Amino acid sequence: MxxxxxxxxxxxxxxxxxxxxxxxxxxxxxxxxxxxxxxxxxxxxxxxxxxxxxxxxxxxxxxxxxxxxxxxxxxxxxxxxxxxxxxxxxxxxxxxxxxxxxxxxxxxxxxxxxxxxxxxxxxxxxxxxxxxxxxxxxxxxxPEKWHGLQDVELRYRKRYLDLMINPEAARVFWLRSALIAEIRRFFDERGYIEVETPMMHPIPGGALARPFETFHNALGIELYLRIAPELYLKRLVVGGFDKVYEINRNFRNEGISSQHNPEFTMLEFYEAYKDYHDMMEMTEELLVYLSQKILGTLELTFGEYSLSLKRPWRKVRFYEALAEFSGLSPAKLKNEREVIELASQLASEKTPLSYGKALDVLFDKQVKPKLIQPTFVINPPKEISPLAKASPENPNEAERFELIMAGMEIANAFSELTDPLEQKRRFEQQLEERKKGDEESHAIDLDYVQALEYGLPPTGGEGIGIDRLTMIFANKQSIREVILFPLLRPKG
RNA sequence: GGGCCGUUAGCUCAGAGGGAGAGCACCGGCCUUUUAAGCCGGGUGUCGCUGGUUCGAGUCCAGCACGGCUCACCA
Structure with a gap:
């Protein structure tokens, strides 16, 4: 002392x-x-x-x-x-x-x-x-009794002081706990099994992101902290766990911001015999249930916005959302070269861009921030969805949606790709992207392909970011306000 | 990683070339229903760090550290 x-x-x-x-x-x-x-x-x-x-x-x-x-x-x-x-x-x-x-x-x-x-x-x-x-x-x-502890850095570094002194800080984490407890109740009541899958992966998969690397001494192998549990959960569906969910940490070796912490908590759930339309239904049910149960209302306040969870929520096709908010005509959106050029200007570091990635950049920059009320953006390009089934009506689109609220991506779901041959082709395409310099392209996981070869029934799968969901429910604009110990640079 | 801003007492903050300040907290005294209790008295400090400019730097300049906002990346 x-x-x-x-x-x-x-x-x-x-x-x-x-x-x-x-x-x-x-x-x-x-x-x-x-x-x-x-x-x-x-x-x-x-x-x-x-x-x-x-x-x-x-x-x-x-x-x-x-x-x-x-x-x-x-x-x-x-x-x-x-x-x-x-x-x-x-x-x-x-x-x-x-x-x-x-x-x-x-x-x-x-x-x-x-x-x-x-x-x-x-x-x-x-x-x-x-x-x-x-x-x-x-x-x-x-800290002082009236103003409490205001210094943001001190609040995160000595969270115990924050919790002791600032009642609002404690309230947020009780709310977060209640949220997770109710999520478990929701899935348990529907006959889901809760599982824990590996946090250390020999092949990082299930998302497009850069992983943290580590090393196992006894086995002498490189391992990666998981970027998503997705591929393991679907292996479990292959094994007969028709309804499965996991609430656990993901790790992505990327920037820190008010919406990103290197480790974050994700709910992922998979249900056999369902598709992404069913997942949209279920997402509405889940969030409505949580809001009623925890806040007792469907009208949320988030910063300057009022969010209404009253069903049904808006559904808009990816291309239509782009046309609506980006100011580009549908004709221009179909002009691959023009779209790539425009996106490259918006994301200077992100080169070279494919058409699908370019559309995604445009969406992130020009559409996402403008979607405040809960909105399902459906059918994004197949190219940026290597684990999702293609849409039968339009083979360039994926049977996938992202749920956007308050300009943040809250959920991401799709009709899971179940065809092992197609999955292998998609992985190979991703490998091509990697060769072109895209470090976030999906790694090939042949063991996963083999699991698919044993037969994955039609399955709907979804991920919901618990931290961001907590932000919405607790009316906090920074992810650090809903993570007890957010990552900070160690102090000299 | 880039840009902008911040760092002064335990906490919350003022001070912008020449005496280191206030409120809370703390110390001493008074006070048996107070509640941001009150009254009297007391300032407890590496002004983030290291250099520089200057007769003189908390104040101006540079570098560094940590943080906030934002852009980039992402969920």
Whole structure:
């Protein structure tokens, strides 16, 4: 422990004083009857007369967040993850010694208090303390009570302070937890099996992205942190797990932004005998369910926008969305050379561009940011969808959709390509792209092709970014606000 | 990676060539229903780091570190 500032010295001295007075500095357990939040939930509705009549005794632990000493009486607040509860200490109630010893406590210390509930003159539910127990020392001064911890960097690096001090921060992660719990309930109730597939892949696949590389010493092989679980999940569908889902981390070795963290959490689910139309139905059902259950509404606020989840959501074909928002006429969009040139200007580093990739660039730049309400963009170019079935009506398009909300891609799904010969051809095309310098092209995975050779039934598959979904539900504009420990450069 | 902005007390922030400041927190005193408690007194600091310009740098310049926004890449 390094004690560097005066306030820390004072805290350390108070703590050693407690030791001299025989206080157990590292108690092994605390006998508690309620948490702060439980007291609030159970008794917030009771009036003072009821509290007086019922004589409710509680033993509550918490961190001291405020102290107001007023001579021979002291008010303070104890906090847990989401709530705070006031305590009232009177010398004539607790005795001179215990009252004096309380002055050796600091804001940030963790104690438990025993006493009965009452309401103060101003009506606040409060514990009239009869006894208190020291549980842990806080050796550092806490951030300011009114402004909280504002420094964004400190909030991420010392997330525990953020959670302790800023109630909004804690709320977001409780919401995220509820979201994931409800997602599990949704799929479990539909007869899905939840699985965990490898995070370390010999061949990185299932998405178009650059992987992190690592090495296994005993086997002497290169491994890659997974960029997607997709190929493993479909192997499981081959094996007879007709309804399968996984919620887990993906890793992509790319830039960091308000919408990208190198590791992020993805829900992927696959259901046999379904296609991408079914997946759209299910996506609406899932998000409507989550929103009703967690927020109790279908009208969400996201920054300056209001998002309505009222079904049905808009469906627009990829090419039509491009024509609508990019200002290019359908004729121009069909002019491959012109499209490639235009896209190259928008994404200078991304050369050389194929026609399909160029269309994708145009879509990302000029269409995606303008799609605010939940919108299924369907049938993108087959070329950028090497794992999706082609559309029977238009062989250049994939049976695929992306769900866009608030300008962000939230979900991506398709009718899975089940033809092993076609899959192999698509992989070979991707290899050609790689030879031309596209590091994000899909690697060939012959073991996966072989799995398809055993027969993958018609299958709908989908991925939903949990972090971004949490952003939408929690009204947070930065992905770092919904990831407890976002990746930061280590501080020198 | 590029551009712009930021980094001053434990926290939140002001200060823009010449005495290092405020509020909260902290320390001492008073105060038994307060709640951003109040009253009296006290400033606790490597002004991110390293150089430079200058008689003099928290302030101007350069480099570096970390962060934010944004562009690029991506989901």
């Amino acid at each position: 390094s004690i560097t500032i005066d306030q820390e010295k004072v805290r350390y001295q108070k703590w050693t004083k407690l030791a001299e007075e025989g206080v157990d500095l590292f108690p092994h357990r605390a006998a508690i009857t309620h948490t702060v939040s439980q007291v609030k939930q159970q008794y917030e509705s009771l009036k003072e007369e009821e509290l007086e009549k019922k004589e409710i005794k509680v033993s509550v632990p918490g961190r001291i967040l405020t102290i107001r000493r007023m001579g021979r009486a002291t008010f303070f607040h104890l906090g847990d993850a989401l709530n705070r509860l006031q305590g009232y200490l009177r010398q004539d109630q607790i005795g001179q010694e215990a009252y004096r010893r309380f002055s050796l406590l600091d804001i940030g210390d963790i104690i438990s208090i025993q006493g009965r509930l009452f309401r103060t003159r101003t009506g606040e539910l409060t514990v009239l303390v009869e006894e208190y127990t020291f549980l842990a020392k806080c050796f550092h001064p806490l």
